[in-house]
Amino acid sequence: MKAVGVIVEYNPLHNGHVHHLNESRRLSGADAVVAVMSGPFLQRGEPAIVGKRARAEMALHAGADLVLELPVAYAVQPAEWFAFGAVSLLHRTGVVDSLCFGSESGDIDSLQRIAHVLAVEPAGLREDIARRLREGASYPAAYAGAAAALAPGGVDADDAAALLEQPNNSLGLHYLIALQRLDSAIQPLTAARTGAAYHQATPGPGAIASATAVRRLLLADGPNAAAPYVPAASLAILQREWQEGRAPIHWERFAQPLLHIAATRRACELERIAEVTEGLEHRLLRALAQLKEPSVEALLNALKTKRYTRTKLQRMLTHLLLNHTKHECSPEQLAAGPGYLRVLGFTSTGQHLLKQMKKTASLPVVVKPSTFTHHQLELDIQAQAAYALAYGQADSHGISRAMYSDYYESPVRI
Template identity: 85%
Template sequence: MKAVGVIVEYNPLHNGHVYHLTEARRLSGADVVVAVMSGPFLQRGEPAIVGKRVRTEMALHAGADLVVELPVAYAVQPAEWFAFGAVSLLHRTGAVDSLCFGSESGDLDSLQRIARVLAVEPAGLREDIARRLREGASYPAAYAGAAAALAPGGVDADDAAALLGQPNNSLGLHYLIALERLGSAIKPFTAARTGAAYHEATPGPGAIASATAVRRLLLADGPEAAAPYVPAATLAILRREWQEGRAPVHWERFAQPLLHIAATRRASELEQIAEVTEGLEHRLSRTLAQLPEPSVEALLNALKTKRYTRTKLQRMLTHILLNHTKAECSPEKLAEGPAYLRVLGFNAQGQSLLKHMKKTASLPVLLKPSTFVHNQLELDVQAQAAYALACKHIDTRMMYSDYYEPPVRL
């Protein structure tokens, strides 16, 4: 049984994601698709618009066979560690043969050549990144520029800079770097992105819109507004979640607890939190007293600069909300890799692969988190509890669904 891995967030799952799943099977020739999916909080530092079990349902209806959770310690991280965590999980299953990611370019060869150079972290890379940061570049731009400057023979530096300046290409590069660093035998494929661009805020004329555009439609007008851009199963699930009061979840639902924490922590305490860097604890404290209104959006707008992107600040606020310390999220800790394979859902094909994985996996395969103790898992449980408190209808079972609810089965 050949298995292909995909790394996803599905916030929410839309028609472009169905295309990616179809292409993953076609390009790899796989029988089974394994999706590594972020939990309640995502790589760009945002809460998911619907919960992880809901997005697991969407994934299984759309063609995934097995869904595994990316621990929150990796899910809310810059691309390097997000990619490393997700690829590590696929590698440690011992059963995944290939990885298929989306890219703007579809140029796997150029990305692989750059990845081989960067996997060993050439001398001068970090110094060049630091120089570009001092000059006012954001971290993604600084990394892309420094990486392009080290482009290997056959890849023009200007072409490399243009290539890495696109978000899916950049994330794909980090997947390839992770495969190199792990010495993994997993074979990579890339599906060229079609339709809307990653950050495109409004839908185009076709049936594929970006997740950003779909979320805007959902937040403004509810599920029916997104109907042309999502599969029928996704639309039915979204209708149910809106009707039951479990959606939509967005940053403003967390405004009160987040602002409470930020206002009652000393700068010395905030400084211990992940992503609170370069004096941001002082900037945060000063900014709170000057907000035009007590909202997360107002806080982000006030904190944002050319150097501190919205994504960087959102990740910082998520770590503050969840009390993720620098010690827990240090490079040394993250380099150890995820400690378990947490199963969120599966179908019959996925169940067959699970049986095989119990023999091949080099990590514990968790269907019942209550049977396992680890700091990464504690952070996952806490993240789910915090997320559930942002829903209109709160109950303890939903807060601690990691303990109460079995994996989703389709």
């Protein structure tokens, strides 16, 4: 059975994602789709608007056959480590033949040539990034500029810079770098994005809107407002999650515990937290003392500078909320790769893949977390417990069951 991998967050799954799934099958000629999906907290440092089981269910209805959870240790990371963790999972399954990612350019060749140069990190790259940071660039801009300056023959530096300024192109580059560093036989493919741009805040005239625009509609007016832009199955799942009090989840639902944690930590304790760098612990404490309202949005606005992007600050706050230390998220720890393949859901085709993976996977396949122990899995379970505390109401089984649903609930089956 031929399988294509996709790396997703589905926050939530919309019509553009369905297009990507269809294109992934078409371009790869695959019989099955394996999706690596972030859990309750996402790469940009945000809580997902609905939980991971609901999003896995959306994925299976939309055409994925097997959904694996990206450990939170990788999910809430800059592009380099997010990509490395996700690609590692696909590689370790032993059943994935290709990886298809969305990009603004649709130009796999130029991205491949740049990735080939960066896969073995060139001398001077980090120094160039540091120089650009000192000059006031954000980290994504500094990395893009430094990478473009090393563009190989056949790729103009200005063209490379323009290419890497686009978020999906940049993330795709890191997927390609990860494949090369893993010496993986997985074939990379890219599907050009169609319709709305990645950050486009309002829907356009067609049926495809960005996830940003869809979330704005959901937060403002509820699931029905997003109906033109999401598949019918996604809409039904969103309606159910709203009705049962498990959505919408957003940063302000975590304001009280987050502000409590921040306010009761000394600078030396905050400094241990992942992404608290370059004296941010002191800036955080000053910002807390000057807040005019007890909200996460007010805190982010007080912290944000040209140097510190909202994304970096959100990741820092997520690590603070979840007590992720620099040691747990250090390059040395992350370079070891994920320690297991956690199954969130599958179809009948996905079930056949799971049987095949028992022979081919180079990591343990975890269907029941209660039967497996790993320090990354402990972080995942803690993240789900913290996320569930933001639900509007307990489900019929009670809040403790919602918090520790990883132990109680089986993978989603479609």
